Amino acid sequence: MRLFARLFTAIDETNATHEKVAALVAYFRGAPPSDAAWAVHFLIGRRPKRLVGSRKLAAWASVEAGLPEWLFDESYQAVGDLAETITLILPADGVSSELPLSRWVEERLLRLRGEDDDVQREVMLRSWRELDRRERFVWNKLITGSFRVGASQRLVIRALAEVSGVDEGVIAHRLMGDWEPTAEFFQRLLAPDTRDADLSRPYPFFLAHPLEGEPAALGQAGEWIAEWKWDGIRAQFIRRAGKTFLWSRGEELLAGRFPEVEEIGALLPDGTVIDGELLPWSDGKPLPFAQLQRRIGRKNLGRKILEDIPAVLIAYDLLEEGGRDIRSHPLSQRRERLSSLVGTVASAGRLLLSLSLPFTTWEDLGDARRAAREVGAEGLMLKRLSSGYGVGRRRGDWWKWKVDPLTVDAVLIYAQGGSGKRAGLFTDYTFGIWEGNHLVPFAKAYSGLSDEEIRRVDQFIRRNTLEKFGPVRTVKPELVFELHFEGIQPSTRHKSGIAVRFPRMARWRTDKKPEDADTIETVRALLKSVTREEQT
Amino acid sequence: MPLLTLTDRGLYCEPGDFYVDPWEPVDRAVITHSHGDHATWGSRAYLTSEPGIGVLQARLDPTAKIRGVRYGEAVSLNGVTISLHPAGHILGSSQVRLVHRGEVWVVSGDYKTDPDPTCTPFEPVRCHTFITESTFGLPIYRWPPQAEVFAEINSWWRFNASVGKTSMLYGYTLGKAQRLIAGLDPSIGPILTHGAVERMTATYRQAGISLPTTHYAGTAERRADSSDAIVIAPPHASGSTWTRRFGTQSTGFASGWMLVRGARRRRALDRGFPLSDHVDWPSLLQVIEATGAAEVWVTHGFTGPVVRWLKEHRVAARAVQTRFEGERDDEIVEGIEEAKLGS
Numbered sequence: 001m002r003l004f005a006r007l008f009t010a011i012d013e014t015n016a017t018h019e020k021v022a023a024l025v026a027y028f029r030g031a032p033p034s035d036a037a038w039a040v041h042f043l044i045g046r047r048p049k050r051l052v053g054s055r056k057l058a059a060w061a062s063v064e065a066g067l068p069e070w071l072f073d074e075s076y077q078a079v080g081d082l083a084e085t086i087t088l089i090l091p092a093d094g095v096s097s098e099l100p101l102s103r104w105v106e107e108r109l110l111r112l113r114g115e116d117d118d119v120q121r122e123v124m125l126r127s128w129r130e131l132d133r134r135e136r137f138v139w140n141k142l143i144t145g146s147f148r149v150g151a152s153q154r155l156v157i158r159a160l161a162e163v164s165g166v167d168e169g170v171i172a173h174r175l176m177g178d179w180e181p182t183a184e185f186f187q188r189l190l191a192p193d194t195r196d197a198d199l200s201r202p203y204p205f206f207l208a209h210p211l212e213g214e215p216a217a218l219g220q221a222g223e224w225i226a227e228w229k230w231d232g233i234r235a236q237f238i239r240r241a242g243k244t245f246l247w248s249r250g251e252e253l254l255a256g257r258f259p260e261v262e263e264i265g266a267l268l269p270d271g272t273v274i275d276g277e278l279l280p281w282s283d284g285k286p287l288p289f290a291q292l293q294r295r296i297g298r299k300n301l302g303r304k305i306l307e308d309i310p311a312v313l314i315a316y317d318l319l320e321e322g323g324r325d326i327r328s329h330p331l332s333q334r335r336e337r338l339s340s341l342v343g344t345v346a347s348a349g350r351l352l353l354s355l356s357l358p359f360t361t362w363e364d365l366g367d368a369r370r371a372a373r374e375v376g377a378e379g380l381m382l383k384r385l386s387s388g389y390g391v392g393r394r395r396g397d398w399w400k401w402k403v404d405p406l407t408v409d410a411v412l413i414y415a416q417g418g419s420g421k422r423a424g425l426f427t428d429y430t431f432g433i434w435e436g437n438h439l440v441p442f443a444k445a446y447s448g449l450s451d452e453e454i455r456r457v458d459q460f461i462r463r464n465t466l467e468k469f470g471p472v473r474t475v476k477p478e479l480v481f482e483l484h485f486e487g488i489q490p491s492t493r494h495k496s497g498i499a500v501r502f503p504r505m506a507r508w509r510t511d512k513k514p515e516d517a518d519t520i521e522t523v524r525a526l527l528k529s530v531t532r533e534e535q536t
Numbered sequence: 537m538p539l540l541t542l543t544d545r546g547l548y549c550e551p552g553d554f555y556v557d558p559w560e561p562v563d564r565a566v567i568t569h570s571h572g573d574h575a576t577w578g579s580r581a582y583l584t585s586e587p588g589i590g591v592l593q594a595r596l597d598p599t600a601k602i603r604g605v606r607y608g609e610a611v612s613l614n615g616v617t618i619s620l621h622p623a624g625h626i627l628g629s630s631q632v633r634l635v636h637r638g639e640v641w642v643v644s645g646d647y648k649t650d651p652d653p654t655c656t657p658f659e660p661v662r663c664h665t666f667i668t669e670s671t672f673g674l675p676i677y678r679w680p681p682q683a684e685v686f687a688e689i690n691s692w693w694r695f696n697a698s699v700g701k702t703s704m705l706y707g708y709t710l711g712k713a714q715r716l717i718a719g720l721d722p723s724i725g726p727i728l729t730h731g732a733v734e735r736m737t738a739t740y741r742q743a744g745i746s747l748p749t750t751h752y753a754g755t756a757e758r759r760a761d762s763s764d765a766i767v768i769a770p771p772h773a774s775g776s777t778w779t780r781r782f783g784t785q786s787t788g789f790a791s792g793w794m795l796v797r798g799a800r801r802r803r804a805l806d807r808g809f810p811l812s813d814h815v816d817w818p819s820l821l822q823v824i825e826a827t828g829a830a831e832v833w834v835t836h837g838f839t840g841p842v843v844r845w846l847k848e849h850r851v852a853a854r855a856v857q858t859r860f861e862g863e864r865d866d867e868i869v870e871g872i873e874e875a876k877l878g879s
C-alpha cells in the first residue's frame with residue numbers, strides 16, 4: 001500500500017501533466033504486475049460496487065475517534081469528502097504498510113462484500129490502525145469508491161504507452177470492455193503483440209468538439225457531411241464469431257437492454273462493428289429522451305414497454321468490416337460500406353442509417369440547424385469526409401453544432417456543498433422563478449461558473465443564509481443567473497410543473513435584480529413554443 | 537449586567553467605557569492584535585501590547601494614537617482593570633483580561649499554543665468568563681508537529697532548487713510570512729520577498745525579532761536567476777503577473793486550511809503546508825479547560841459545533857456573532873485585506 005499511496009501523493013502534489021505521467025511511469029515500472037493491474041483499474045475510475053455504507057463507516061470512525069456522530073457530520077460538511085473526513089478525525093497514525101496493494105484489495109477490500117457488520121467493522125478498524133495518514137486516505141477512497149485523483153484515463157494511457165512502447169490507441173482499446181485486474185491482464189496490456197482483439201471488446205469512441213462560432217471557419221463546405229446530432233445513448237454494436245455485443249459509451253455492456261436491436265446481430269456478418277446511437281423511435285421520429293429513461297429504469301422489459309417505447313440504432317459509422325479494423329479509412333469510404341451494410345437489414349427497421357443532410361453552402365446548413373428541434377435532434381454533427389475514426393475528443397475533424405440553448409433568468413434560492421475538488425464550498429445551486437410573489441424552484445445547476453465566481457457566490461451564501469436544512473441552505477434571494485438548457489418538458493414531479501434538461505449557469509447577471517428574473521408564465525410560453533415546434 | 541456586551545460596533549465594556557477590537561471607529565479601543573478583522577482604522581485612542589505597537593502603527597494611519605502596555609501590566613479605566621497577556625498568534629498579540637468588582641473576563645483574540653520564534657508564547661489566564669475564537673473549531677483540525685511541516689517546506693524548496701524551479705510560498709503578510717521566514721533553512725538559497733511582506737518583516741526586525749536575511753524581490757523585470765530561491769508572497773499575489781518574473785515555479789501555501797485537500801486543490805496549488813497561527817481542536821479544548829471559566833463565549837469560526845460540544849460537556853457556552861461571520865472568516869478577511877493593501 002505504501003508505494004501506491006506514494007504514487008497517489010506524487011500525482012496529487014503537482015499540477016504539471018508531465019510530472020504526473022512521470023510518477024505513473026515510475027510506478028508501473030517498479031510495481032509488481034498484480035499491483036499495477038489494480039492501480040490501473042482504480043486510476044481510470046473503475047471501482048467495486050459500494051462495499052460498506054457511508055453511514056456505517058462514519059459511525060465506526062466516530063467511535064474510534066471518540067466523537068459524537070453530529071460532530072462527524074459537521075466535520076463532513078467542512079471537508080466535503082467522506083474518505084478524507086474519516087482520515088482527518090481518526091486518532092494518531094498507525095505505521096505504514098508494506099503489504100502490496102493487490103493483497104489489500106483481494107484479501108481485505110473484496111472480502112468485505114456480504115459480510116455482516118461486525119466483520120466489516122473489524123476489518124475497517126484493523127486496517128485504519130495499520131496505515132499511516134496518507135495510506136488511510138487512499139484506502140478510504142478505495143472503500144468509498146470515489147477514487148479520482150487528478151490523473152485522467154488519458155494520462156494513465158500515456159504512461160502505459162511509454163512503459164510498454166505500444167501505441168496509445170492500442171492501450172486505450174485494451175482498457176475497454178470487460179477485464180479482471182490481474183497480473184496476467186497487466187502483462188497483456190503491455191504486450192508488444194497487438195493482434196489481440198478480444199471478442200467482445202469495443203473500440204474507444206471518437207467524440208466531437210463543440211463548435212463555437214460559425215462553420216464557415218471550417219473551410220470548403222464540400223469537404224464535409226452533416227448529420228443530425230441525436231440525444232440518445234451513444235453505443236457500439238459488435239458482431240463477432242456469432243455473438244452480439246452492445247456497448248454504451250460509458251463502457252457498459254447493454255446485454256438484454258435492447259433485445260430488438262441485438263436481434264439484428266444475427267443478420268450481420270461476423271467481424272462487424274458499428275458506431276451509432278440508441279434512440280426510442282416511433283413513426284419515423286424519436287420519442288423524448290425521458291421515454292428512454294423510463295425504459296432504462298426497468299428491471300424487466302415487458303412486452304408492453306417494448307411496444308410503447310421501441311428502440312432503434314441510428315448507424316453513424318463502420319469501424320470494423322470482415323474482422324478488419326477500418327478506422328483509419330476515410331469517412332467517405334466507411335459511410336459507403338456502412339450504407340450498403342445497413343441496406344441488407346433494412347427490412348427489420350431496427351438499424352437505420354444516419355441521414356447525410358443535403359447542403360451546398362454553409363448558409364443552407366444554418367437553416368437545417370434551426371430546424372433541428374423540430375425533428376427532435378440537439379443540433380448537427382459536422383464531419384470531414386476525409387477523416388479517420390480517432391480516439392477520444394479531438395479538435396479538427398468532427399464537430400457538434402448544437403442549436404442555441406434555451407435560456408431563462410432565475411434567482412439563486414438554495415445552496416448545497418459540493419464534493420471532490422469543490423469540497424467545502426457551496427457549489428450546487430437551486431434556482432427559482434417567479435410565480436406571483438413567490439419564487440418556485442425551477443432548476444438545479446452546478447456548472448458554468450469560474451472558480452473565482454464560485455468563491456464569490458460561496459461567500460455570498462455564507463453571509464446570506466436564511467435557514468439550514470441539513471446540508472441545504474436557503475439563501476436570501478438576491479443573485480440572478482442566466483441559465484441555459486437543452487430541452488424543456490412538462491413534469492408532474494417538479495413544483496414548477498416543468499423539467500429542463502442539462503441546465504447550466506451561462507452567466508452571473510450582476511446587472512439584474514431578482515425582480516428582473518423570469519416568471520412561470522414566460523417559462524410556460526417557452527415550453528409551449530418548443531412543444532409546438534416538436535409537433536409540426 | 538455582564539462586563540462585556542455585544543453591540544453593533546463590537547464588544548463593549550460599559551463600566552470601563554471602551555471597546556475590545558471594535559469594528560467601527562470608537563473613542564477608546566483595546567486591540568488584541570493587528571489583523572484587519574480585529575484592528576480597525578479611525579478610533580480616537582488605542583491600547584495594545586508594547587511589542588505590538590510597531591505592527592499596529594504600520595497597519596493604521598501613522599497619526600493614530602496608540603498606547604502600549606507591557607504584558608501583565610495592569611492599567612485602570614473607569615474602575616475596570618485591564619491587563620494584556622500573550623496570545624502567541626502574531627507579534628504583539630494579546631488576550632485581554634478585565635477585572636471589575638472581583639469578576640474576571642478574558643477575551644482571547646486569535647491565539648495559538650504552538651511555539652513561534654516571532655512572538656511571545658501563549659500564557660493561559662484563569663477567568664470566570666472566557667471569550668474564545670474558534671477558527672479551527674472542528675476535530676478534523678489537528679496540527680502536525682510544526683518541525684515536521686518546516687522540514688517538509690525546506691525539503692520541497694531544496695528539491696525545487698535542485699531542478700531549477702523557483703519555490704513560490706504564499707502566506708499572510710502579517711505574522712505568517714515572518715514565521716515562515718524564521719523557519720526556513722537559508723543554506724538552501726536566497727529568500728526573496730514581495731513588497732508588502734518585506735515592509736512588514738522590516739517592522740518585525742525593528743521590534744527586535746531576529747530573522748534570516750531576506751531580499752526584496754523588486755519591481756524590476758524578470759530576475760536573471762531565481763531558480764534556487766524561495767519567494768515569500770501574500771496569497772493575493774498568486775496567479776498575478778507579478779509572479780511571472782520568477783520563471784518555472786512550484787507553488788505552495790502555508791495555512792491551517794491546507795490540512796483539507798479540497799482547500800488546496802481549489803487554489804490549484806502544487807503544495808499545501810498545514811501551518812496555522814490558530815489553535816487546533818485539541819488545544820482549543822485544553823485552553824478552555826485551563827482557564828477554569830464557568831462560562832464560555834465562542835466567536836469567530838465554527839461557533840455552533842464548539843458551543844454544542846461544550847454544552848454536552850457541561851460547560852455553559854454561547855455563540856457570539858462577529859461582523860465577520862462564517863466558517864472561513866479569517867481567510868476571507870485576511871484575503872480581502874491583503875487584496876486592499878495590494879502593493
Ligand SMILES: [Zn+2]
Binds near residue numbers: 646
Ligand atoms: Zn488574527
Ligand SMILES: [Zn+2]
Binds near residue numbers: 571573574646836866
Ligand atoms: Zn481573527
